[in-house]
Amino acid sequence: MALTASGGFIVVLLFAVFATLLAAAVASIKEFGLFFFIGKTWDSSTETFGALPFLVGTLCTSFLALLISIPFSIAISIFLGEYFKEGAVSTFLRSAVEVLAGIPSVIYGLWGLFLLMPAVRLLETQIGAPPHGVGIFTSSLILAIMIIPFSASIGREVITLVPGDLKEAAYSLGATRFEVIKNIIIPYARSGIIAGILLALGRAIGETMAVTMLIGNSNFLPTGIFSPANTMASVIANEFAEATGITASSLIYIALVLFFVTTVVNIIGTYVIQKVSIESSKEVT
């Protein structure tokens, strides 16, 4: 009985979370409706709120981060799932990746602020861009570092699920290891790898602290990848503590959208991974 109650509590909790956000955002939803997503101005003194700059900021940072992280995470998953399944090198790399995943986000932010930011500023002066240092590019770099462990560990798991007889069949036809990886392993594990990348995207969208410290906190539409901006999560972190009335409501509206987007991304990702692992367990038996 107590077990059912606490199980049900989780369901109630999630619905309460959703209902609370909706109830608190209702004032802003009524005021701005769907124009909220195309409005370019965010100004609390005139009480006009449009979230387009933050939507663009979130999309730019997370997709750029994804783009940067994909080669690395796939390399790590192939390395650990195919080339070095066990042994000292594999244990070392795997624990290093786990440590990377365990470092708190605020420390990534601190490190980025004092080391990555000067480096990016140097790069910007080299190529002639305005030397802000902070901005979309810097945030994407730190986000990429933060999400590599997630897609890499899922990718590794999916690659180890590839049935051995498929690989052996290809080897017996004289294929090299690269050909086996290219023609057997990657196609077989594709949906799982994509699901891992999707889950990493969910993390990148919701990541707050490191991005807040490095994005430059500008409420205008970003003009390039080096310009300062704000993401949905960082604008909440920056402004919610002082916000009241319609400003607070609009920030909660953003939180509601954020909650909705990450939920959809996570459910799709998890569903694909479950399907992949069920299929491969069927094939073994």
Next chain:
Amino acid sequence: MKDHAGARLIKDMIFKCAVCLFAFISLLPLYLILYYITKNGIMVINWDFLFSLPRPIGESGGGVFNAIIGTVMLIILSCIMSIPCGIAAGIYLSENKKGKLSNTIRLCVIVLQGTPSIVIGIIAYLWVVAPLKTFSALSGGIALSIMMLPVIIKTTEETLKLIPYHLKEASLALGVPYHRTILKVILPSGISGILTGILLSVARITGETAPLLFTAFGNQFMNMNILKPIDSLPYRIFYYAMSPYPEWHSFAWGASFILVVLTLALNLFARGISVKWKIQF
């Protein structure tokens, strides 16, 4: 013919080198982060830094004692709130593998796990801070306990799934009531996995800053009252890092060093437990 095979082998070699190169380049940030935290952090840490309160700018010295105590208090608070419920829900899931409610709960756990921490911070603000009209340690604890729940539920379920069914049958056959079977047979045999899960979830919340920004809020002074704002290590790092004073920046590095050591120790400890007390039947 031979040249063709040679080209394929060369391609194979190049690919292998590329994979190794990319895999090890991605370790570079980890090395740099740990290097700078150790280099800049160790210098700051001394007796005074660990056991004194922050001083206003202009006065040298001061430390993060209140932040350490605050972090410990937040962890204890969130453990009290999340562990019983999390373990119970995990047991429910492992006892009822199929069924509508179980599937709904699993879905909810996935969604909760993926919910951005800042959204959970807003929830705790709306539930606790707004009605009580003050930032408080309690609200921070609630936000963190919501973040702990999915991890605990998942690991409890995964662990209890491994326990053989005949163990439970044997206990029930002896006439032991159902709740005693769970408390005295199922839980003790899965305790290592559950402990690992709890430690991992504590490691996850120790470094969380975003949910604390508008719940626990931070406090310059020592505070033991759970209805008052409280300081925490990650919040102090954020506060010091964003300040314009170089001395506070070095304090941020010192606090980061403590935080990294703390989370890594928790992770290692969790791994140690799961290796040493692995469930064997």
